[in-house]
Structures are given as C-alpha cells and as structure tokens.
Amino acid sequence: xxxxxxxxxxxxxxxxxxxxxxxxxxxxxxxxxxxxxxxxxxxxxxxxxxxxxxxxxxxxxxxxxxxxxxxxxxxxxxxxxxxxxxxxxxxxxxxxxxxxxxxxxxxxxxxxxxxxxxxxxxxxxxxxxxxxxxxxxxxxxxxxxxxxxxxxxxxxxxxxxxxxxxxxxxxxxxxxxxxxxxxxxxxxxxxxxxxxxxxxxxxxxxxxxxxxxxxxxxxxxxxxxxxxxxxxxxxxxxxxxxxxxxxxxxxxxxxxxxxxxx
Ligand code: NAD
Numbered sequence: 346x347x348x349x350x351x352x353x354x355x356x357x358x359x360x361x362x363x364x365x366x367x368x369x370x371x372x373x374x375x376x377x378x379x380x381x382x383x384x385x386x387x388x389x390x391x392x393x394x395x396x397x398x399x400x401x402x403x404x405x406x407x408x409x410x411x412x413x414x415x416x417x418x419x420x421x422x423x424x425x426x427x428x429x430x431x432x433x434x435x436x437x438x439x440x441x442x443x444x445x446x447x448x449x450x451x452x453x454x455x456x457x458x459x460x461x462x463x464x465x466x467x468x469x470x471x472x473x474x475x476x477x478x479x480x481x482x483x484x485x486x487x488x489x490x491x492x493x494x495x496x497x498x499x500x501x502x503x504x505x506x507x508x509x510x511x512x513x514x515x516x517x518x519x520x521x522x523x524x525x526x527x528x529x530x531x532x533x534x535x536x537x538x539x540x541x542x543x544x545x546x547x548x549x550x551x552x553x554x555x556x557x558x559x560x561x562x563x564x565x566x567x568x569x570x571x572x573x574x575x576x577x578x579x580x581x582x583x584x585x586x587x588x589x590x591x592x593x594x595x596x597x598x599x600x601x602x603x604x605x606x607x
Pocket of ligand 1 (some may be wrong): 357358359360361363364381382383384408409410411412437438439440460461487488489490504531532533534535536537538539540
C-alpha cells in the first residue's frame with residue numbers, strides 16, 4: 346500500500362466526478378487534501394468533513410474560480426499556507442461545450458480554454474517552486490481521449506486537451522532532473538455529471554430512453570462498451586504518486602476502454 350501520510354494534495358474540481366474519485370484515492374493513502382470546485386456550500390462542507398472523518402486526513406476547501414488566474418494562484422498558495430506544503434497537484438477541473446465551430450460562442454471558447462488549459466499552466470507555475478524546494482512532486486493533468494484524437498463539435502475542448510498533453514510534456518522535460526514528475530491521464534467516457542448532460546441531450550434529440558442513449562454514446566467511441574469508473578482513474582493517479590512511477594515522465598496515459606486504440 347502506497348503511503349502518502351504527511352503529504353498534501355491539491356485537486357481542482359474535486360467536488361464532483363473524476364476529481365472526487367482522485368481525492369478519495371489520495372486520501373485513502375493518507376494525503377491531506379485541498380479540495381476545490383463549485384457546488385452548494387452546505388453540500389461541499391459536508392463532503393469536506395466526511396472525507397476528513399472517513400480517511401482521518403486534514404481537509405480544506407477553496408472555491409477558486411479556475412477561469413481566473415489570480416484565484417488559481419491563491420488556491421495553491423492557500424494550500425501551502427494552511428496545510429504546510431504541496432506535494433501532489435492534480436489539474437482536473439474542466440467543462441465542455443458542444444457545437445459546430447461556426448456556431449461555437451466566443452465566450453464558451455474562452456471559458457473552456459481558460460478552465461481546461463490555462464488554469465493548469467497557472468497552477469503548475471505556482472506549485473513548482475515548493476515542489477523543487479522539497480525535491481519531490483507529482484503533477485497529474487487530467488486530459489482526455491480528446492487530448493489524443495478529435496471528435497466533431499468539440500473544438501474548444503479538443504484544442505484545450507491537446508494543449509494539456511503538450512504542456513505536460515514540456516513540464517516533464519523541465520523537471521526531468523528532479524524528483525518531480527508530470528504526466529497526463531487521458532480517460533474515455535466516465536459517467537459523471539459532465540457526460541450525463543451529453544446523454545440527456547442525446548436522449549432528448551433522438552427521443553430515446555436514457556439507457557439507449559448511454560449505449561449509443563459508448564458504442565460510437567468506446568469498444569469495451571463500458572464506462573471507465575472514477576475509482577479506476579483514482580487508482581491510476583495513486584500509482585503515478587508511487588516510487589514505481591518515478592520514471593514515468595511526460596506520458597499521456599490512456600484509460601479509455603480502447604477508444605484511442607482504433
Ligand atoms: P464534473 O462536471 O463531474 O466535474 C468537474 C469539476 O470541475 C466539478 O467539481 C466542477 O465544480 C469543477 N469546475 C468546473 N468549472 C470550474 C471552475 N471554473 N473553477 C473551479 N472548478 C470548476 O466532470 P468530470 O467528468 O469529473 O470531469 C473532470 C475532468 O475530467 C475534466 O477535465 C474533464 O474534461 C475530464 N474528462 C472527463 C471525461 C468523462 O467522460 N467524464 C472524460 C475525459 C476527461
């Protein structure tokens with residue numbers, strides 16, 4: 346069992362979905378958590394307290410809007426100030442917008458690029474000095490199968506996720522002589538609120554049941570016909586924190602039911 350006791354992890358977008366799955370995996374290994382993401386204040390506070398009690402780790406929450414660089418920097422600084430250090434940075438928060446390029450709203454393009462790509466840059470830039478001081482760190486960027494291949498109607502998302510894979514490689518090279526690694530995880534379909542919205546849209550558009558919409562969504566891209574789970578992604582992130590993964594650097598690791606093998 347990997348032991349992260351005494352280490353501190355910042356996980357962006359950890360109030361839901363994949364980020365929450367990763368937070369649970371890291372806390373399960375003993376890491377203290379700085380949580381982030383949107384949601385209802387009382388529900389977030391209950392989640393923060395529950396994670397702390399279940400895993401016996403220190404937990405904090407910061408509501409930084411990752412579209413705003415100053416708030417991203419503050420999130421990292423606050424984790425270091427309140428929890429004493431920063432060892433693991435998981436850039437996970439992300440949004441989606443689906444439309445053909447001619448109809449793609451400029452404002453949605455800016456928001457997707459800011460949250461899915463630029464926030465990773467600002468967080469890594471703010472976190473690296475602390476990691477370099479300690480000579481150890483793990484930076485995990487949640488990209489996507491869409492960081493490796495494209496789909497129609499997702500121009501901002503695919504552009505941002507390809508950018509995340511490039512950012513990951515540069516940071517991995519610039520830290521190659523240190524104990525800090527930087528890698529990207531590229532999930533296929535995971536049944537989270539972000540994907541549920543696309544299932545709802547498909548069901549409404551095609552006038553089909555939820556189960557049929559889920560089946561069609563998977564059939565189009567994911568040969569396994571099964572969703573990746575947040576627990577599986579949490580386990581991969583945890584592995585990247587281990588000593589066994591110390592020479593995995595600049596990789597874009599697929600966990601996608603065969604999506605990008607095609
Ligand atoms: P989700 O909608 O369940 O969670 C997204 C999280 O990001 C939430 O906590 C939300 O509050 C937070 N967030 C959104 N905008 C924010 C902002 N401006 N500031 C701070 N927090 C913000 O989505 P998810 O499916 O868990 O996605 C997590 C990551 O995984 C994203 O980067 C997404 O692109 C990526 N991903 C998801 C899938 C999938 O199939 N679900 C596949 C590949 C990659």
